Amino acid sequence: MADKGSHPSGAAGRAPAADRPTQLRNVVLVGHSGAGKTTLAESLALAAGAVNRAGRVQDGTTVSDHDDIEHRQQRSVQLSLVPLEWDGVKVNLLDTPGYADFVGELRAGLRAADAALFVVSAADGVDGATRMLWDECAAVSMPRAVVVTKLDTARADFDQVVEACREAFGGEDPDAVLPLYLPLHGGAPGHDGEPPVCGLVGLLTERVLDYSSGVREERAPDPVLRPALEEARGRLIEGIIAESEDETLMDRYLGGEAIDVKTLVEDLERAVARGSFHPVLAAAPPVEGSKQGIGTVELLELVTAGFPSPAEREAPPVTTPDGRPRPALACDPEGPLAAEVVKTSGDPYVGRLSLVRVFSGTLRPDAAVHVSGHGLADRGHEDHDVDERVGALSTPFGKHQHPAPKGIAGDIVCVARLGRAETGDTLSAKEQPLLMEAWEMPDPLLPVAVEAHSKADEDKLSQGLARLVAEDPTLRLEQNPDTRQLVLWCMGEAHADVLLERLRTRYGVQVDPVPYRVPLRETFGSAASARGRHVKQSGGHGQFAICEIEVEPLPTGGGFEFVDRVVGGAVPRQFIPSVEKGIRTQLAKGVASGHPVVDVRVTLVDGKAHSVDSSDAAFQTAGALALREAAAQAVIHLLEPVSEVRVLVPDDYVGTVMSDLSARRGRVLGTEPVPSGRLTLVRAEVPEVEISRYAVDLRSLSHGTGRFSREYARHEPMPPQVAARMREQEREAQPAGR
Known part of the structure; x- marks a missing residue:
């Protein structure tokens, strides 16, 4: 973080590894759609040597090659992991979608991460949704930093966006949000008449990091930069000292003592790690011929030196599957196994893949584990309390998986062939099963009714939907008993489009959206009397049943009441339940517009029967006819x-x-x-x-x-x-x- 220079330690296409939790950093990229999160992740991978100069790993794919749907829609729709290595530290970058419909993927990234990088476009500034996410991270004291991107675009204004970040993220202490570097402009003016960004000016070291030659070079700042540099540097030093644990530091600084850079950097790193100070950095695309994007080295230094390792963050609380409390987990590879499925996806070649964050213990290939799940019955998810055997472990790189020998506490790995585990489930040792506290998941509130396109699709529909539900906890599946519609409750239209596209392309099921019907009811608005007469003679035994009823409305919530007032055996006792059954059947079908009838009392007052031709079926039909006749005479609401x-x-x-x-x-x-x-x-x-x-x-x-x-x-x-x-x-x- 103190301009230490470039320390890439990865190789294009080689999966990084860590032996201890202190060698790990789990960082989630957060920001609105179009802020440049995926581009930033690729730039960081390039700077760390995880990809080549064309942004590709050895097999020709890019680290952002994940889903054909993303390519077609030109936006991220799912959480993706970009692992890289810098200065001996493995960094798991979790790139999240910025569009609100895919907030479930964002929540998964926040759960798996120990720190967050908020990506803000210099042209667009801070939107309200990003501000709300910042507040959520603040509520759990997650360390955060800000990266200002798109400095090469028209309308980009670094100073203005920094002030917007201070106002939006600083709360009562805007001096807790301050830049560590200022962008350096130079070269021929661009299309907007402004010189492009060619480097950075380090405020603590007072050194220029110049990328204009294609190689990162360090030099002293030009005199013309001094006034702006000194003003910004003074504010930064005061902000760092205000967060210092050394209470004498401020008095020494105000007394005129020069605080050495090493002390300031150490205090800065401690303040960032505990989430009380939030540095702002700048990032821009590499100049022509450069192997590194501007600001990527400085950002990797912040991540590895300033952000906490998993060992410094508390794990989620755990209980036994039956709810008994268990001791808090420590991020120890030798501890009890406790891992969580943060994402589930289907692969056409290897089947179900589970992205797993290991919080305690070590996960090994082919190990027997216990799968515990909270269950979300209202969303189509079952409770899980079963044993399974994990398949191979791997680290994702774009569309490809690189074998991983193990997943230690603090790391994130992919697990194959977990047939029962779903997103949000806990993996633990068979002999010591655990269940992690569930993370907050938004409720899907947009209904999309669908029908199978053909008989062949209908046969495959239930299995395809079950797989979608297992992958996406923000999807709720409903078979509405009143409207008899199959309803997918989604986060928004874009979410619905992606679900239907996955159903078609991944699971071979074509469905057609149909208008969603709200489950309405009917009720009688006035009393009515009617006769139901079902008399037929067609040779042999006929059908004979007559019943007379009175219908009256009940108060809201009154349900249905059936009253028998027949005297003299006009309707034989064995057929009175038949009349009630016929009326109940008609109530379910409706009497005016096909919606169930509620809040009524039906009284059977009289009727007639035949010693030979009366039957259960005849009186059921007569009861239904009587109710329909009464409805024709009454006001129906x-x-x-x-x-x-x-x-x-x-x-x-x-x-x-x-x-x-x-x-x-x-x-x-x-x-x-x-x-x-x-x-x-x-x-x-x-x-x-x-x-x-x-x-x-x-x-x-x-x-x-x-x-x-x-x-x-x-x-x-x-x-x-x-x-x-x-x-x-x-x-x-x-x-x-x-």
């Missing part, structure tokens, strides 16, 4: 589900969100500020018909900063004009001939 919605948005968007909820026939119940500041919780009751696409709409309203949850509250009558529109839409959606 269409009931819609209403959800209690909780929307968390920055204060700037509260008014917009409340107006939008009101336009959706919502009732705003109140607002309350969130203690962390800058956020407000809006509570409302909104019909589900109006919020089936709210996951997409809220993102647009709040520029990606809003989040919401919803919980079913009740069914209530739909306004007549809305009900009429819904019935018309349902009639139009019915296939011809039905």
Whole structure:
């Protein structure tokens, strides 16, 4: 971190290895889509010698070659691991998608990492979603640094984006977010009239790191740089000293004593490691002929010297699978085995691959392990409590896997042939099974109804969906009993597109999206009486059953009541349950628009039977006919589900969100500020018909900063004009001939 020079220790295509947790750094790249995370990961791999000058490993692929879908969509859609080695330290870079739909992949990266690099575009600045992620990392004291990218683009302004970072990330202490280097401009002006970035100026060492010749050269700064250098250096030194554990350092500095660079660097590294100081670095593409991107060496020095090793971070709490507490885990290769599946993917050649972070012990190929899973029944995930044998271990490099002899505590490896393990499951020793505390996973709130494209697809659909669910814990699979639709609950439209594409290309299953139907209900709005008459004679035994019923509405939540008031044996006792069964069957089918009927009392008051031709089936049919006849004489209300919605948005968007909820026939119940500041919780009751696409709409309203949850509250009558529109839409959606 003190401009020590280049120390690449990898070779293109060779998987790095570590023997001790102190030789490891697990770092997640965080930032909005288009900030340059993947490009930065490739530049760091190039600087470390993991790839050649063309950005490729020995087999010709790049470290970012992972998924054909990513190439087609021109964006990252999944977590990827880029392992490299620098100065004897193995660095596991976890590149995460920046698009909000793939937040599950981001959460997995945060779980597997011990520190975070927030990548901010110099042209676009800090968005609200990145600010919220910063706050989440702060809540768990994760060490963070900022990398300003795209300094070579038009509108790039390093000073301006640093001030934006200080305001967004600094909170009450903006001097905890300060640059370690300033970009150096030189050469012929670019297309925007500004000289390109050709190097950096180190604020602590007061040395220029010049890349303009294609080779990183160190020299003294030009006099013209002195004023800006001294101002920025003074602010940085004060920021470092403010975080120093040496309480005398500030007094010595203010007294005029020159603090040596070594002391400042050591204090800086300690402050970064404990998460109290967040340096800002700059990165730019390599100048022509250079083997290293500008700022990559300095960034690797920060990662290896300033970020903590896994041994310095606490592991997640563990229990036994049945919930009994266990001692806290230590990052010790000789300790009890405890590892977690942070990502699951399917490979057409080797089958299921599990990306595993080892928190304790050592994971070895072909070892017998216990798989424990929390289970997410509402999302289609089963509880896991089984023994398995792991397959080969490997380290990913683009699309290829390099064999790994073992995975020690703190490392991240790929495991083959874990047939039952899913994302979020714990791997532990068979004789000492453990279960790690689950990490927070967002609830998918965008429903996408699908149907199999053909009979062949229908036969393969369940197996393909089971594999998707195992890979993606943000996917919830629902077979709705009311609408009889197969529904994939997704994080957004892009997430849905990727899931359907994977289903088609990876598992050979073609499905067609169909309009999602909200599960509505019907109820009687007035009392009615009716007779059900089922009399047929067709030779031999006929069918004879007559029943008379009275129907009256019950209060909301009253369910269904059946009352027998038959006197004199008009309906024989053995056929009274048949009448009730026929009525229940018709209630499930609906009486007006095909939705189940709820909250009614049906009273059987009279009827007739025949000694030969009456039967169970006849009275079931008569009961159903009587209910349909009563519905024709009564007022039938269409009931819609209403959800209690909780929307968390920055204060700037509260008014917009409340107006939008009101336009959706919502009732705003109140607002309350969130203690962390800058956020407000809006509570409302909104019909589900109006919020089936709210996951997409809220993102647009709040520029990606809003989040919401919803919980079913009740069914209530739909306004007549809305009900009429819904019935018309349902009639139009019915296939011809039905």
